[in-house]
Amino acid sequence: MNAAGTFAAVGFAxxxxxxxxxxxxQTSAQSAAKGRPGWSGRLAGARHVATLTATxxxxxxxxxxxxxxxxxxPGLLVGLGVDAVTHWWAxxxxxLAWLAGRVGLDGFYRLGAPRPGRDDNPSLGTGAYALDQSWHHLWLLVAALLIAVV
Structure with a gap:
């Protein structure tokens, strides 16, 4: 299979x-804790990324x-490593909230977030979630390219 076919198969997988x-x-505990300040948040994020990478x-x-x-x-290590680091960072x-603010998307980032005394988000999605997932998808593309060509 050529590099383009390998990229497509790896990317979809x-x-x-x-x-x-x-x-x-990802466990509910990891999801709740990974954004907390300090080492408890960092370690919860690392546990999530470890199980995500294993998956x-x-x-x-x-x-x-x-x-x-x-x-x-080497391609697998570099590709999955880049994906893991960027996933943990976001x-x-x-x-990610900082990055959204820097590029003028802070309002979108907060879209649908619950506010004190009222929940204006009757759905599962929020701006933060949409930006989070699109960030991850970007780095999945990079990871697939690295895995296919290294």
């Missing part, structure tokens, strides 16, 4: 694994084997 790892594998490996390796993809160990929450 990572996308699916990301969704499963971020929503099914990506568990999904990606059978896909690679079944499709006959030739993935290098999931600290204050970091």
């Amino acid at each position: 990572l996308f699916v694994a990301h969704s499963v790892g971020d929503h099914w594998v 990506k490996v568990v999904v990606l390796l059978p896909v690679a084997w079944l499709l006959g993809l030739h993935l290098s160990v 999931d600290r929450r204050t970091t």
Whole structure:
């Protein structure tokens, strides 16, 4: 398979694994704690990223084997490493909120967030969640490229 086909297969596998790892594998405790200040938040984020990365490996390796993809160990380490670091960074929450503010998206970031005394978000989505997921998707693309070409 050529690099474009490898990229497509790896990218789709990572996308699916990301969704499963971020929503099914992540524990409620990790989700609640990963944005807290200090070491308790950092460690909760690290535990989440560890299980998320393990989920990506568990999904990606059978896909690679079944499709006959030739993935290098350095490519996997670099790609999954970049994905893990950027995921942890965004999931600290204050970091992504800061970035949203720097690019003029702070209002969108707060969209749908509960306010004291009233919850104006009758759905699951918020601006913060949309920006979080799109950030992760960007880095999944980078990870898939790195895995496909390194």
